[in-house]
Amino acid sequence: MKILVCITHVPDTTSKISFTDGNTKFDKTGVQYIIGPYDDYALARAVELKEQHGGSITVLNVGEAETEPTIRKALAIGADEAIRVNAFPSDAFFVAKQIASVAKEGAYDLILMGRESIDFNGGQVHSMVGELMGLPSVSPVMVLDIEGSTAKIQREIEGGKEFMELDMPFIAGCQEPIAEWKIPNMRGIMSARSKPLQVVDPTDDGVQADVEVFELPPAKEAVKLVDPENLDELVNLLKNEAKVL
Amino acid sequence: MEAVANKSTLKGGEFLIKETSAEEVFIPEEFSEEQKMMAAATQDFIDKEITPNRDRIDNMEEGLMPSLMEKAGELGLLGVSVPEAYGGLGMNFNTGMLMADIIASSGSFSTAYGAHTGIGTLPILYYGTEEQKQKYIPKLATGEWKACYCLTEPDAGSDANSGKTKAKLSDDGKHYIINGQKMWISNAGFADLFIVFAKIDDDKNLTAFIVEKEYGGITMNDEERKLGIKGSSTRQVFFNDCKVPVENMLSERENGFKIAVNVLNVGRIKLGCGVINGCKSIASEATNYANERKQFGVSISSFGAIQTKLANMAAKTYAVESASYRAGQNIDDAIEALIGEGMDPSKAKLKALEQFSIECAIIKIHGSEVLDYCVDEGVQVYGGMGFSEEAPMARAYRDARITRIYEGTNEINRMLIVGMMLKRAMKGELDLLGPAMAVGKELTAIPSFEQPDLSAPLAEEKEVLKKLKKSALMVAGKAAETFGPKLNDEQEILMHIADMLIEIYAAESTILRTEKLMNLYGEDGSKLYQNMCKLYFHEAVQKIKNHGDEAVACFTEGDELKVMLMGMKRFTKSTPVNTRNLRRAIADVMIRENKFPYSLYS
Numbered sequence: 001m002k003i004l005v006c007i008t009h010v011p012d013t014t015s016k017i018s019f020t021d022g023n024t025k026f027d028k029t030g031v032q033y034i035i036g037p038y039d040d041y042a043l044a045r046a047v048e049l050k051e052q053h054g055g056s057i058t059v060l061n062v063g064e065a066e067t068e069p070t071i072r073k074a075l076a077i078g079a080d081e082a083i084r085v086n087a088f089p090s091d092a093f094f095v096a097k098q099i100a101s102v103a104k105e106g107a108y109d110l111i112l113m114g115r116e117s118i119d120f121n122g123g124q125v126h127s128m129v130g131e132l133m134g135l136p137s138v139s140p141v142m143v144l145d146i147e148g149s150t151a152k153i154q155r156e157i158e159g160g161k162e163f164m165e166l167d168m169p170f171i172a173g174c175q176e177p178i179a180e181w182k183i184p185n186m187r188g189i190m191s192a193r194s195k196p197l198q199v200v201d202p203t204d205d206g207v208q209a210d211v212e213v214f215e216l217p218p219a220k221e222a223v224k225l226v227d228p229e230n231l232d233e234l235v236n237l238l239k240n241e242a243k244v245l
Numbered sequence: 246m247e248a249v250a251n252k253s254t255l256k257g258g259e260f261l262i263k264e265t266s267a268e269e270v271f272i273p274e275e276f277s278e279e280q281k282m283m284a285a286a287t288q289d290f291i292d293k294e295i296t297p298n299r300d301r302i303d304n305m306e307e308g309l310m311p312s313l314m315e316k317a318g319e320l321g322l323l324g325v326s327v328p329e330a331y332g333g334l335g336m337n338f339n340t341g342m343l344m345a346d347i348i349a350s351s352g353s354f355s356t357a358y359g360a361h362t363g364i365g366t367l368p369i370l371y372y373g374t375e376e377q378k379q380k381y382i383p384k385l386a387t388g389e390w391k392a393c394y395c396l397t398e399p400d401a402g403s404d405a406n407s408g409k410t411k412a413k414l415s416d417d418g419k420h421y422i423i424n425g426q427k428m429w430i431s432n433a434g435f436a437d438l439f440i441v442f443a444k445i446d447d448d449k450n451l452t453a454f455i456v457e458k459e460y461g462g463i464t465m466n467d468e469e470r471k472l473g474i475k476g477s478s479t480r481q482v483f484f485n486d487c488k489v490p491v492e493n494m495l496s497e498r499e500n501g502f503k504i505a506v507n508v509l510n511v512g513r514i515k516l517g518c519g520v521i522n523g524c525k526s527i528a529s530e531a532t533n534y535a536n537e538r539k540q541f542g543v544s545i546s547s548f549g550a551i552q553t554k555l556a557n558m559a560a561k562t563y564a565v566e567s568a569s570y571r572a573g574q575n576i577d578d579a580i581e582a583l584i585g586e587g588m589d590p591s592k593a594k595l596k597a598l599e600q601f602s603i604e605c606a607i608i609k610i611h612g613s614e615v616l617d618y619c620v621d622e623g624v625q626v627y628g629g630m631g632f633s634e635e636a637p638m639a640r641a642y643r644d645a646r647i648t649r650i651y652e653g654t655n656e657i658n659r660m661l662i663v664g665m666m667l668k669r670a671m672k673g674e675l676d677l678l679g680p681a682m683a684v685g686k687e688l689t690a691i692p693s694f695e696q697p698d699l700s701a702p703l704a705e706e707k708e709v710l711k712k713l714k715k716s717a718l719m720v721a722g723k724a725a726e727t728f729g730p731k732l733n734d735e736q737e738i739l740m741h742i743a744d745m746l747i748e749i750y751a752a753e754s755t756i757l758r759t760e761k762l763m764n765l766y767g768e769d770g771s772k773l774y775q776n777m778c779k780l781y782f783h784e785a786v787q788k789i790k791n792h793g794d795e796a797v798a799c800f801t802e803g804d805e806l807k808v809m810l811m812g813m814k815r816f817t818k819s820t821p822v823n824t825r826n827l828r829r830a831i832a833d834v835m836i837r838e839n840k841f842p843y844s845l846y847s
Binding site for chain 1 (some may be wrong): 278279282283286289290293319320321322324325334647837838
């Protein structure tokens with residue numbers, strides 16, 4: 001089984017977010033980068049599926065050279081080889097086109113990625129890749145088992161769970177509890193260096209979206225506690241302060 | 246960034262009489278991407294397996310600690326420094342230091358890890374026969390077997406060679422029969438393998454044995470009820486006619502004390518280095534709490550009194566880190582050089598560690614005392630909550646205390662530092678006499694009025710550092726001249742001299758790292774490091790002056806004392822710095838980042 005796992009290179013969840021150049025660029029100073037947490041689940045499940053069924057894992061990232069340590073971490077966790085599309089991942093459609101282009105070449109049985117990245121949280125790439133490749137795409141996938149050429153999937157839907165079966169190949173946007181994050185073991189880290197990491201040029205499709213300005217959400221205000229006996233005050237606050245009634 | 250440290254030609258202990266350039270020291274920022282990834286993976290292991298289970302660990306839940314050790318083994322954490330031929334990763338000494346550093350924040354687990362990978366595994370690795378290594382090391386490197394180290398006895402602690410445990414050859418000559426009692430044995434409760442030190446018949450010196458639990462004749466008392474590291478198994482172990490095959494003797498008869506001492510040398514430096522991540526996590530917790538805790542309508546982190554504590558934690562930790570990896574790399578370089586000369590790798594490691602045993606002892610003392618500072622002030626920042634078991638500081642405070650005691654008490658180590666310096670001088674291995682005499686001459690000569698150019702960054706600190714070394718040489722030289730071989734009995738004076746040497750090494754390492762970082766990040770980009778360096782240096786100068794003044798007043802009087810005190814004044818003279826501003830600047834970064842002010846491994 002050939003598995004392609006697409007990973008994002010995103011700021012650590014504890015990073016302080018700020019912007020430069022008149023709020024048009026993300027300030028990378030002092031920011032540590034990680035594999036997108038949802039992508040990390042996808043990778044962990046891929047490693048488990050490979051253990052169960054054999055095969056190989058290719059990890060794919062659309063990013064500039066600075067993403068290579070993140071890619072090598074994925075290799076340390078258990079991917080066999082890596083491809084980096086040498087381009088800034090400017091928008092979801094651009095990234096989806098790059099993934100589709102690589103994926104068409106590789107004839108993968110499974111294309112896994114996180115349900116969304118945690119920088120822009122678009123959550124669009126999996127369905128775009130599906131559309132571009134003419135393959136089904138499912139998200140958010142919480143259970144993924146393979147039997148023969150069929151996958152058994154569980155995903156969360158409004159108000160419940162959906163169980164489905166579908167034939168490979170397909171694209172899955174993954175989230176917990178599909179697998180537990182894997183800590184790379186020391187031997188994996190040492191062997192990551194010798195695993196192939198191929199750098200390819202992007203398809204020449206242009207970037208379609210551009211950032212005009214970044215804005216931080218308003219700071220959270222302090223929580224007001226209202227005594228359960230004092231309903232009048234609650235109504236008053238909801239009406240006059242929060243203005244939701 | 247790859248390691249770019251030029252090889253230092255400095256031998257162990259020579260830091261006191263020679264200068265080192267920034268290019269010669271290794272700094273942790275230079276760890277390779279691979280080593281940093283290993284550190285990050287180790288941190289992930291702590292976050293996932295240790296931190297959520299701290300209470301269960303400290304309650305000694307049956308089977309939990311050994312299962313955590315096995316998980317660490319699966320990740321390869323137990324075999325980082327074990328050669329590949331025996332199932333390890335064969336990484337260098339400094340990578341092993343890095344592992345000890347990161348594991349440090351895991352409290353009780355850290356002790357179990359250290360006892361297993363250090364004193365439990367290394368005696369076989371360094372002194373075992375090929376058969377012994379093949380038989381035992383792979384099992385230890387994977388965590389399939391856990392090891393412990395049985396040296397201490399009820400009446401033989403710091404004086405380890407006075408142990409009473411006996412080994413007697415069986416009538417058929419096939420076994421040694423071991424009888425005796427050992428205490429404070431870390432990992433005893435779940436160990437499969439015991440490194441046991443005993444005297445054969447009426448030998449003067451100890452002999453070491455590899456004892457499998459399966460051999461029988463091993464019983465134990467209940468777990469000790471301890472002040473801290475409550476989750477680490479610590480028991481008394483009794484050997485009652487324990488039959489050990491003769492082939493399980495480790496090294497030669499009566500070589501046990503040497504094994505014990507040499508293995509403790511490794512443990513020592515790793516223990517010193519093995520506080521760093523603990524200090525960082527305490528500083529981070531304290532900063533976070535100080536930011537959240539509001540009094541008088543503001544976060545307590547806005548108060549100078551709290552900022553002082555946070556900044557001190559950061560600067561001191563920065564100093565331990567600078568000194569640890571500098572020494573670690575020196576040891577690696579020495580190992581490589583000795584192997585290059587044709588020495589067997591195990592012997593080379595021991596020899597290199599012996600060469601740097603002064604630095605090992607310095608780092609053990611310095612690290613454990615910085616950790617104690619951090620936990621103490623950590624409790625204080627938390628105020629009343631610091632005293633509650635609901636907050637993390639109470640446990641940290643208790644867990645830290647052991648580090649000043651085990652692997653050689655800090656008092657024993659202080660005496661070793663000076664003792665080893667003087668011994669090497671006597672043997673002609675370390676030229677202390679020449680520099681000490683030059684300092685003596687300088688004392689009675691008219692002071693030079695030449696003003697060195699101090700315009701370069703850190704130039705003044707480096708100039709003062711040269712003089713600090715002179716102050717230590719002056720005090721040590723005078724003490725040696727006054728007492729001769731009886732200096733060994735003057736423990737108070739030895740302690741003062743040791744403290745001077747510790748501060749000199751730490752301060753110098755900090756300056757050299759900072760200089761290197763200034764070259765890497767530029768003057769502006771390295772402001773934080775400069776501030777921590779200046780703050781640490783200022784404190785080191787004060788401490789050196791205090792210890793020196795007190796020491797000379799212990800054994801000189803009248804005019805001689807006046808000359809000595811004048812020397813101390815001259816050699817510790819430095820421009821006052823505005824410590825308030827330095828601390829505020831450091832604390833500002835911590836408060837903004839809500840954690841320890843810099844991170845090396847994501």
